[in-house]
Amino acid sequence: MSACRLLQQQRVGLLQVLCSSGTAEILESVLDRLLAWDVLQWEDYQTLRPPNRSLCTSARELLDMVASKGEEACGLLLGALDQVLPGAQKASLSLGASAGGPPLADRPSPSTASQTLWSERPCLVVRLRPCIGAALRALVESGSLTTYDCDEVQLPINTPAQQARRLLDLVGSKGECAAKALLQFVERVEKPLKWPDSGTTFPAELLQYQKKLRSSVAAQSHFLNTYGGTGSLSLDDVYTEGLLEVSQGGEEAQRPIGLEDILGQVGTLNKDADMVLLLGEAGSGKTTLLQRLHLLWAREVTLENWILLFPFSCRRLSAEEQELSVRDLLFSHCCWPDRDPEPLFQFILDHPDRVLFTFDGLDEFRLRFTDEKRVCCPMQRASVAALLFSLLQGCLMQGVQKVVTSRPEAFDASLRTYIRKEVTLKGFSPERIDCFLRKQHRDPGLTSHVLQSLHSNTALFSLCHVPVLCWIVSQCYRELLGSEGSHLQTFTDVYIMILQHFLQRRCPRRLPLASGWAGGYAGVVLRLGRLALRGLQTACYVFSDGELQRYGVTDNDVATGFLIRSDSFSALEKHYEFLHVTMQCFFAALFVILGDDADGSAVFQLFCPRGRRRPSLAGVCSMPCLPHQDPELKGHTSEAERPNLQIMATFVSGLLSQRHRILLIQSCPASVLDRKRQQVVRGLSRGIQRHFRSIPRPVQGEKKSMHAMPEFVWLIKCIYEMQDDAMARRSVAKLKVEHLKLTYCNIGPVECSALAYVLQHLRSPVGLQLDYNCVGDVGVEQLLPCIRVCHSLYLRNNNISDEGIRKLTEKAVHFENFQKIALFNNKLTDACMMHFAELLKAKQNFLALRLGNNYITAVGAELLAEGLKENSSLKYLGLWGNKIKDRGVEALAKALQSNCRLVWLSLVDNGVGSAGARALAQLIKTSQSLEELWLSKNCITREGIEYLLEALQTNTSVKAIWLKGNDLSPEEVEELKQRDQRLTF
Ligand code: ADP
DSSP states (O other): OOHHHHHHHTHHHHHHHHHTTSSSHHHHHHHHHHHHTTSSOHHHHHHHSGGGSOHHHHHHHHHHHHHHTOHHHHHHHHHHHHHHSOHHHHHTSOOOSOOSSSOGGGSOOOOSHHHHHHHTHHHHHHHHGGGHHHHHHHHHHTTSSOHHHHHHHTOTTSOHHHHHHHHHHHHHHHOHHHHHHHHHHHHHHOOOOOOTTTOOSSOHHHHHHHHHHHHHHHHHHSSOGGGTTTOOOOHHHHOOOOOEEEOOSTTOOOEEOOGGGTTSSTTOSOTTOOEEEEEOOTTSSHHHHHHHHHHHHHTTSSOTTOSEEEEEEHHHHTTOOSOBOHHHHHHHHTOOOSSOHHHHHHHHHHOGGGEEEEEEOGGGOSSOOOOSSOOOOTTOOBOHHHHHHHHHHTSSSTTOEEEEEEOGGGSOGGGGGGEEEEEEEOOOOHHHHHHHHHHHOSOHHHHHHHHHHHHTOHHHHHHTTSHHHHHHHHHTHHHHHSGGGGGOOSHHHHHHHHHHHHHHHHOTTSOOGGGOSTTTTHHHHHHHHHHHHHHHHTTOOOEEHHHHHHTTOOHHHHHTSSEEEOTTSOSSSOEEEESSHHHHHHHHHHHHHHSSOTTOHHHHHHTOOTTSSOTTSOSTTOSOOSOTTOGGGTTOGGGSOHHHHHHHHHHHHHHTSGGGHHHHTTTSOHHHHHHHHHHHHHHHHHHHHHHHHTSOOOOTTSOOEEEOOHHHHHHHHHHHHHTOHHHHHHHHHTOOOSEEEOTTSOOOHHHHHHHHHHHTTOSSOEEEEOOSSOOHHHHHHHHHHHHTTEEEEEOOSSOOOHHHHHHHHHHHTTOTTOOEEEOOSSOOBGGGHHHHHHHHHHOTTOOEEEOOSSBOBHHHHHHHHHHHHTOSOOOEEEOTTSBOHHHHHHHHHHHHTTOSOOOEEEOOSSOOOHHHHHHHHHHHHHOSSOOEEEOOSSOOOHHHHHHHHHHHTTOSSOOEEEOOSSSOOHHHHHHHHHHOTTEEO
């Protein structure tokens, strides 16, 4: 069939693959190829590239444009798709015989460097992607680019691939010298690879091993554990990108990145270290992300720089009892070479920078980090712990990059010095939740129904930001659509739903779970619960057949689906693990409640204050939580991991909520349930009170402020799980603080629900500081119940967009207390300025609006000015780092003339010129309140400063105008400084 016809017939399928991933990368890679093969001209490309249009419009126009160019062009488009699409997506399409680009003979060889940039574009994008920063530095050094050009290329909203394209376009426009400099840079960074002794590049042995390793890695990463027994969906079918951010060090905000940046230059904190740390809470998708990375490497789609990738699971390494050398570790745990391993290992030693190790779940490694036994020699045998820690410290196999995943609180602080960069996985954004659910259900009608139901329950929707909960909800869509769907509020609710779902799937004819545990399920739950708890207390997550038998777990129990086979663990004996560690915590919690701990002492000890009862045990949750009657388990608790025990305790709180009493009462006497509930209530109240007592007395003149620790957030989450209003009220009744600081506490939408549930009961207004978290629009919505008691809300760097502001201001406008908001570094655009304007009009006691580093232009400033005109209370207005420009400043300055309270105004870095300065001069002339005006990093010339100086002659309130970084020569600065001391350059 002709290529034109293939294109025509598969239009729907092609549009789907080009648009459905939600990122523009596939389309842009196709465009790169078509540009390089002369199918598209530069003008065509400019029209089609996604930032200029929506993704789907671009894709449609591409198909139309190529169809109009004839058969050869259509064939080349199919060839480009063949190169770009992952295997699974190609499987459903017919791309004809024309795989690849035009025959080499038809391609004129480029005669200039600029032409090479053009014809090698796809390849150059890939090569430049991991080293944009270095390329820019080299080009600035050679004088080919300015630092201003670098800022343009490195716009944070662009992915590294997009930055690479921007770089190529920019260099192309600068002429032949710049193009040559860029090609020289690319050549320099590509080192030749030598095989030991022979000196040849890429010998057959290496390629053969690489092929074997790739296929073994691909096989291991093709399916997700959670889908093991419940369907046939592969990782390709379900993978949905989570929110990934990289730390920039110090106080700087985290910055969003893509999968391919995990090993790129961006966010490097220590370039001499080799460990990339990937942090995320339980269920945030760390294992899945690593699996995706493995799969893409195995398919040669990403991480091209790494010839060999060795994936390790720390839970499996924990079980390795033999002493090994690093060579044995690589080959026996990952993939054994078919030929002599020696030259291969030598190659690895010679080229550490081309080898990548990944360690999933360092928090699940049984032993804590110690520096006692360092191994430096790759041939030396040692315990797996010694090898692992030596590898992470870089004393063994220095230069090999490592990606390590862990939960934040479980990462050993003493390993921090070895971190090259730190990446945090923050779960799904609201759009990704929708995208994930669409991938789960092929029936669009059903998906819409599920989504509708989910969106109508905001508490549940906020839980779905945690991918593992999103997975549960997708599995239990029938329950969600049924009568119980609207009651789902907490973690525990969702886990009870999946428990019910799995049990009834296995035993459909038994009693519905809601009528109690008597329907024969109690035994299964107790046996799995005992095993789960035993595992948590000994940091054990993989269980052998023998262990299952020891705990009485039967084949039928296994068949319920909560335990899955751990295939690659050992060939000799079967091994099992829980579907997910949170599931293990849930079963352990069920056992703590339903097991034989009749006096509730295990429950009490979970929440027992540090140092009480058992002084030898460290933290709040390092307490034993198993019945004392089990002598076998005594002494193991010090190995237990605090984060997992905290998750378990959260479930214990939830299960003891009155809402679930009916479910438990048939398997546990009411008196025992009541006693345990009392223990939890007491433990939580004491925990919170202890926290409040630890607040230092305020220094005279300062507000009484509490900096919450992560433990505080956990206690609040437990109270939320109990869903007991009276208890929530009691717990904060005595809290008297003016400022509650929860910065960098991993607060997402789920935590916001819990905070609002409790804090709404505060008796006096508080400033709530949630800077540097991941609140997002959904989190803002969850916070609404407690905004009434907030006089200030600090939400710097929280991924908030216009929609979140709409919801917030709609409510806040009615709350007398609410006076200050800080939203520095979010995703706000002009669209939310009218909401702030309404807020300002309605609230004549509003004091501070700080909107720095967002995407506000003159249009937004004009909208805001409408509100400012009618407000007479605002004292602080911060618009640092937007794009207000002269027009916007003119509107603001005019509006502010009617305000007699404004003390502080920041317009730093807003493209303000002399016209803006002139408008501000008018404001200065009329204002008797303004004290500080920040105008640094703008483009004000001498003319603008003259306006300001003239205005200052009649103004006595202004104390300083900050003007560093404007369009003035050093001589002008010197002269102007003398004219009025209040000008600061
Ligand atoms: P973690 O390692 O952080 O505890 P996992 O990666 O094991 O979390 O995720 C738990 C489950 O959540 C997965 O088995 C999968 O069902 C779902 N999940 C997590 N991340 C993703 C993702 N990016 N795309 C699709 N599903 C995901």
